[in-house]
Amino acid sequence: MARQQGRVPPYTIVYFLSRGHCEAMRMLLADQGQSWKEEVVTLETWGRGPLKASCLFEQLPKFQDRDLALYQSNAILCYLDRSFGLYSKDQQEAALVDMVNDGVEDLIRCCSHLLHNYEKGKAQCAQELPGDLKPFEFLLAQNKGGQGFIVGEQISFANYNLLDLLLNHQVLAPGCLDAFPLLLAYMMCLSAWPKLKAFLASSYHVNWPIFSLIKI
Template sequence: MLLADQGQSWKEKVVTMETWMKGSLKASCLYEQLPKFQDGDLTLYQSNAILQHLAGVGLVVNNGVEDLRCKYALLIYTNYEAGKEEYVKALPGYLKPFETLLSQNEGGQAFIIDNQISFADYNLLDLLLIHQVLAPSCLDSFPLLSAYVARLSARLKLKAFQESPKHVNRSINGNGKQ
């Protein structure tokens, strides 16, 4: 999302589950996971490392985003059937801090931290979009977060990226749980 929205050119290679399960690509990746990012001789793994490299700065708010992503991953990969209802019930408590942060920055009309978009915004947007698949009404009681998702998703380059054939109906999690 960051590269698309900032008008950067890059080559994306989407890896199918079938290709991943063959094992040779997985074995070649540090931590045996994707995404993998190459910039000249530099190769990075893990979304946050990539975003921090591209953004040039790390931000504390992103740690909160990652805390929620860890809770989500724990649900999706270890306790989906038994834990989904409880997770969705607890979700408002997890989302409230982000609504509060938005309210403290130009009444929710700016970005999560400042008046300029940062890598934390792309990471939070991604996570909120994923949660809207898990629980479509999860943002209904958070008007600033709901408007934030709509505002960021409407950015021309970001919208084009999200609506591109490579990304429409793409599986969110490798295990098929959503």
């Protein structure tokens, strides 16, 4: 399965039939005009064991760039950021990008844990979300009054990860950004970028669930 037509892409994403931990890297690749292949792993295949045993850390996603195999979604995002010259060359700014991404990952892990019991967890996520989103609204306000990226002068992997988080929470908790005008404008602005807009309108994004186990 290839995301884009044309020459054989150098990149392969091995993952379940969901957006999950791979959607930010898919957004990054699409926005940078890259093509890639998807190798979809069914839960049945994963449950048999051999594929899981072959994976470092016994986890997916796996990302293949020709002869380089990478695991851990944030390591993959950092690799792609550096590959396309998106990672800040300024150490302080790079540290802020890492900080933002860690904050996004904390929220993703918290929500993933809560949503194992979906109905109860969804309500708790919605209740806690205003406090969880407040730091990101603050950071946007500090950077050109919310008219720029979450940190710095150019897009980075943390922006794609945050965009994915915000889009997912609009599904899980509709209206959750109403109290955060800068985050809402930020999400809408990035989503309207031509290549991101095309990806977000594609059948892969629209028809694939956020989580493979919950099917939402």
